[in-house]
Amino acid sequence: xxxxxxxxxxxxxxxxxxxxxxxxxxxxxxxxxxxxxxxxxxxxxxxxxxxxxxxxxxxxxxxxxxxxxxxxxxxxxxxxxxxxxxxxxxxxxxxxxxxxxxxxxxxxxxxxxxxxxxxxxxxxxxxxxxxxxxxxxxxxxxxxxxxxxxxxxxxxxxxxxxxxxxxxxxxxxxxxxxxxxxxxxxxxxxxxxxxxxxxxxxxxxxxxxxxxxxxxxxxxxxxxxxxxxxxxxxxxxxxxxxxxxxxxxxx
Amino acid sequence: xxxxxxxxxxxxxxxxxxxxxxxxxxxxxxxxxxxxxxxxxxxxxxxxxxxxxxxxxxxxxxxxxxxxxxxxxxxxxxxxxxxxxxxxxxxxxxxxxxxxxxxxxxxxxxxxxxxxxxxxxxxxxxxxxxxxxxxxxxxxxxxxxxxxxxxxxxxxxxxxxxxxxxxxxxxxxxxxxx
Numbered sequence: 001x002x003x004x005x006x007x008x009x010x011x012x013x014x015x016x017x018x019x020x021x022x023x024x025x026x027x028x029x030x031x032x033x034x035x036x037x038x039x040x041x042x043x044x045x046x047x048x049x050x051x052x053x054x055x056x057x058x059x060x061x062x063x064x065x066x067x068x069x070x071x072x073x074x075x076x077x078x079x080x081x082x083x084x085x086x087x088x089x090x091x092x093x094x095x096x097x098x099x100x101x102x103x104x105x106x107x108x109x110x111x112x113x114x115x116x117x118x119x120x121x122x123x124x125x126x127x128x129x130x131x132x133x134x135x136x137x138x139x140x141x142x143x144x145x146x147x148x149x150x151x152x153x154x155x156x157x158x159x160x161x162x163x164x165x166x167x168x169x170x171x172x173x174x175x176x177x178x179x180x181x182x183x184x185x186x187x188x189x190x191x192x193x194x195x196x197x198x199x200x201x202x203x204x205x206x207x208x209x210x211x212x213x214x215x216x217x218x219x220x221x222x223x224x225x226x227x228x229x230x231x232x233x234x235x236x237x238x239x240x241x242x243x244x245x246x247x248x249x250x251x
Numbered sequence: 252x253x254x255x256x257x258x259x260x261x262x263x264x265x266x267x268x269x270x271x272x273x274x275x276x277x278x279x280x281x282x283x284x285x286x287x288x289x290x291x292x293x294x295x296x297x298x299x300x301x302x303x304x305x306x307x308x309x310x311x312x313x314x315x316x317x318x319x320x321x322x323x324x325x326x327x328x329x330x331x332x333x334x335x336x337x338x339x340x341x342x343x344x345x346x347x348x349x350x351x352x353x354x355x356x357x358x359x360x361x362x363x364x365x366x367x368x369x370x371x372x373x374x375x376x377x378x379x380x381x382x383x384x385x386x387x388x389x390x391x392x393x394x395x396x397x398x399x400x401x402x403x404x405x406x407x408x409x410x411x412x413x414x415x416x417x418x419x420x421x422x423x424x425x426x427x428x429x
Binding site for chain 1: 294295361363395397398399400402403404405406407408410411414415417418421422425
């Protein structure tokens, strides 16, 4: 078994067996439960169309997934350092690239678990409505690059700063800024600046695709520019994590 | 004696009833749906109705109260509806209408349940005991697939409980091992 696989397995089991990891999954589930209960406890919200609710839930899953990916990413290197386990890891006979790939795969596993956890919620709010299957597929296609991208960004900052708090706060600020379209809605973003930000914001790319596919039933080909955007975001952040891991600046 | 009684009756009756007779209102109410209302209203849609209450009498109407009522006429479910969730604008009170004047009111409504409904506007004033009503408007609200609590509740409570249970079990096992 390669070092990458071993590290990835360790990260996955840490999430599944460690109380703290399970706590994150519980928090993720609680966020989705709160959203679902809000829908049925409010008369106005309960009348929303299934597709609209599925779109909102897909956005919530992506946001909550990105928040937890940021927390795990910020902990990836700086957390090891603060716990005193980074030096043994760095002097172990593994390459830095294997360490980064293992941590990156660990994030993939974490997102995979969150995604699986979100499926019952999507079914609960969207069964009987339109485009539920499309929503599930596009959450993989667009949610995965966005969520992992934020995890890798936090990972890069974690290596760079050596502090969980610094990398966590910086990543969360970036996440808050990019996730603002979730609060503003398409109508308020329909200006020159709003459209320009949407064109380069991976979060907007994912949200606009959810909107177009789940609510408007747009075809896949129309989503290709946005898919390119989110994949570019994933590639850039992963490269940033890899590059910084080779040159850590721990004080 | 008989002519005297008739004479007194003829004088006293208008005096006794003078107030209400003198201010007797004559209201006519028109009710129309808004032009922008959906052709096939569906649950969750918003609808607007416009009423026009006209004072046809030669006397002012004071303390006018007008209100909207909704009745479900779906076969087997005939009942008056509680407008609590349907509309926040349920009545107009305290208006004064000069002779010949009219009060136009917009009645917004959010369609909460599917079925057949009739809407009607009623009005009265502070002096009269008569309640005037508009002609009724009937409409059908089509059902649409919406979220169902029977699906959401087990998931929303079940999954956090499941994860919480696993955490408790693991914590208990760890304490037992150490």
